[in-house]
Amino acid sequence: MAEERDAGARLREETPRGTGQEWGAVVLRLLAALLVLAAIYVGAALYFKDRPPAGLSVAGVEIGNLTHDEAIEHLGRELADQEKAPLTLAVQAVDDGKPVGDPTPLTLDPAEAGLSYDYEATIQGVTGFTLDPRVIWSHIARSERELPLVGTVDREALDAAVAALAEDYDQEPVEGEVTLVDGEVEVVDASHGRELDREATADAFASGWPAAPEPGTTVEAAAPPPFLSQAEVDRFTSEEVEPALAAPLRVTAVDGEGEDAEEVTAEVPPREIAAMLSIDRSPEHALSLTLDEDAMLERLRQDLGQLERGPADATVRLDGSTVKTVPARSGAALDDEALMTAVGAALTASGEEREVRTELTPVEPEIGDEVAKAWKFSTMGSFTSEFPGGEVNAARSHNIRTAIERLNGVVVMPGEQFSLGAALSPIDASGGYQEAPVINNGRLVMGMGGGLSQVSTTVFNTSWFSGVQLDAHTTHSFYIPRYPAGREATISYPGLDNLWTNDTSTPVVIRTWTEDHTIHMEYLGKRQYTVETIEGERQNIQEPERIVDDAPTCVTQAPSPGFTIYVARVLSQGGEVVGRDEYTTTYIPEDEVVCTHPDAN
Template sequence: MRNRRARWLMKRQSTGEGHGLQRVGFDPSTHPGRYNPLMATRRRTLSRRVRTRRLVAAGILLVVGFVLLFLVIDALVFWGRVHTGVQIAGYDMGHLTRQQAEDRLAELVEQAAAAPVVVVAGDREWPVLPAAFGVVVDVEGTVANALRVTRGHGLVGDAMTRIGSYFSKRSVDLNGRINAEAVDLFIADIAGQLDSPAVNPTLEFLGAAVTVKDGAPGRVVDGPDLKARLVETLLSLHSTRVEVPMADVLPEVTAAGAEAAVLEAQVMISSPVVLTAGDKKWRMTGQEIQAAIDCVVQGQGEAARLMAVISSAKAKEFFQAVAEEVAIPVFNATWETDGKKAVLLEASSGRELDVGKTAVALTNAAKNPTNRVAEAVVAEVKPDRSTEKAASMGIESAIGSFRTEFEGTANRIANIARAAELINGTLLAPGEEFSFNHVVGERTEDRGFHVAKVVAPDGTLQDDLGGGICQVATTIFNAAFFAGLEITERKNHSLYFDTYPKGRDATVSWDGPDLRFLNDTGHWILIKAAATKTSLLFVIYGTPDGRTVSYSTSDWYEVEPQGVREERTDELAAGQTRIKDKGQDGRSCSVAWVVKSADGTVLRERVFESRYPMYNKIVEVGTKQ
């Protein structure tokens, strides 16, 4: 149809039909078969245009088809895989599945963790492993980011990214975190070794003459720059050397800015100053003022200037003497106890010298050429626990107590007294838990503990620091037991001691068992301890709520008679024997414990099980001839 219409249009144009025109000398009606050159040319031109358009369209379709086919094949090849050209921290991950990429990255992270980063400054080096900075790499998250490089950007975006990945690498940074505080501490340590701070001008005294000593520029570690370099390196999987960047720093004050301090200092040392507090007075001579003068910078930039001040640090002895004379001790509200009642003792405020403000007042007086008297600044010190606060805590009378008797070496007795001292006066808020190990702390010589016998894991008695404090744990456990408090952790000894209540002993160890109980009374409780050389008493004070405690102790069961183990020794003559360790029979018992409220409601019911394992009697047999 299109070709017919084209021929018809060409015919009309050649004959002038439709325009009221007709070619001169040519009558188409009389020459129907005659060749028309113009019309033929137009036909050929039109035909070429049509063919060209068809070829272009076919080419476009071919290219589009090829691209679509390529993208389909590419999508199939890299289905569930990292696309070619994608790297993580510079390492090629192309063609790997998610799991393969995660395994590969985890391997690289492990290798990097074992290789130190070396921080360098001249001929000094600080090698440090990434673990020191708490470096943690999110392997799964990083691989997920690598997979998303060619995904999730829309149809056109994904296509362009996929094609581009064949011609240029695309790197993905590690997902990770670093302990910034550890990095800051590391940089601070290096700065402490390398920094040469700028020195401000200062004052020099030669008799009554005051001169300015020039300052000097400095050179310090550029902390922010070093931190950025370290973080970048630590999250790069490449152990390398990191140069410490240094920065030049100038003094805060120029020599010209120090001239005013010279005039101030001359006035300050010209005569004594007097410090007063009520009717008390203290005199500081000109020489003492000179020895106490320090320089501080006031203002910034061009406005910065040096000021002469009396330093509380340089005049430490002077201010300490004043502080001792003006001080009034502060007393917290507390309780006087007698084993039954707790009587409230009122709090009282104290006062203390405000050294900083007093130094300022003294400086101002010294800069005054005439009125050279300063008033000491004394501040009121309020108690941490006021009388009103203590009265509201509900500590009125004893709600539980227990006493044990003991004997032993001087070291054991001293350990018992020390642990009791650390617990004495402990206050527990409603709902707060008591922990023996937390309150008493680690048993070390520095904390006042000595070597005495302890129960070893094999049931023998051996020397160790803190021996004897299980006497304290057992005593306070029983006080909490009879107070009806909730026991949250308790373990019996492996050896049975008949000096403790049957089935109601408690063992503790710094790196092992603890004794813990909860204050569930609804009011504060106060724990008081009193130790002598032969006895220990714990009393728990609070608000009695009428709760009662009852218990019953079982007979021994699961009894396992002890065996005998012989050990040969040449320390004894043949035929002689001696007992090296008595051991014990194995046996168990239980204590049924019931706590009831004032109206008879059972608050808690529990059975404390105690198992004392069998330990062989060890008998040494002589072999000496």
């Protein structure tokens, strides 16, 4: 019994020890299992660390459970065409808030514009080692999820690409233009320009990238207007140019009244009208037509001018030795200003309003008959001059008589300047003149109109004693004894002339004639001054030389000393001196020339 009790006691003592060992084994086995599971879990985490979760896609391309590099390569391959697809948006030109024309599509090459997909940035954060069970579970249990695609923008390259687009897009405004060519109207229509807003356009492409611009995406561009608008071109063409050239212009001029009236009509066709029109543009860019009024008047006078006649001033004429009055006569002329006003209005009209009717206006003479009634004529001054005769002087005498015939009866009106050269011209054979001796460089030579200096001297002295205004004369180079010393004048027109002005209130009539070998000349008019002549002594006398010339062109020359002399004309009126003309003349010696050639003289 005792052994049974001992055995029972041992059993009771040993039973708890055995149970503890069993539980320890269980724990160990559990720990081992947990370690295995942990190892498997960590191994799975290590396996999935470089792989996106299952069911993950980018732009419709699944990349789940691919390695990082495989995912990038796969996306690059699958999205290559999409990445390179051209981008398009519309550009609407706008002026003052209003669209101009239709939108223009602009297409951009993403690769050239620095637009690309960034696959690294796209899948960043979806790979890598983690023990997060949710992440591990996403690799095991498929869960559909779309990852947004990330793009990169190289702004410098994008701006350059947009600038290239702008070069093609931008346009200068087209200025409207209206021209007249060969009587026809040529019109260039005006249009706005285009200027791309480069920054806004680049922003529009970049803002949605990597997505392409939505269909209908529009950016605004500037539409600079032309200075000359199409509206102004249309207005000017329809309201001014076309009416002006629509039909011929008819202008009728009338001279006189009633049955005695005369009429002449001029018709100007559109082609001729166009040649007289010019197009002007104001600083405000408004167009207008300008008529060349001088050209139009000239054209109208080709027909209407036959009715015009100039007025004739009252004047006088010499009838023998008597001065008779020639009455004044009124003229008739077109009123240029009124006519051009009417023509300008007719150019914009049509039908009967395109016809102009104008009356000639009377033109009164400046010097009327009432003025002429006050003219009284008497001898103002006179002069006579003897010229050598004989056969050797026949040509010279002929020239003198020819000139005197031309001068007789010449009328110089008040305020008019008389030119002896003009009165005698042309001084050549066609004017009836011959060659005779003239002075050239101190020698007598044959020249056209020899002898006219004696006529010039006669005119100068008649002017001197008549008291008229002396304007210009030239003395001979050496003294000729038949002329008053210091009071003579040569002529070689147009280089040398003899000029005087009628400074009286009455016409001056030249009365002149030759009798035998004497020139008689007097001025008929109203003398206003008393003339006194002062003549000084001859000074600085120089003796001539003797020259023997065997040339066939030699002209015999008599000797005459050179000297200096002073002369003056004193003009008095009412006993008081009112004017004084003074002249100092120096003559060179006239050398004696002896001709020995048989053909000389």
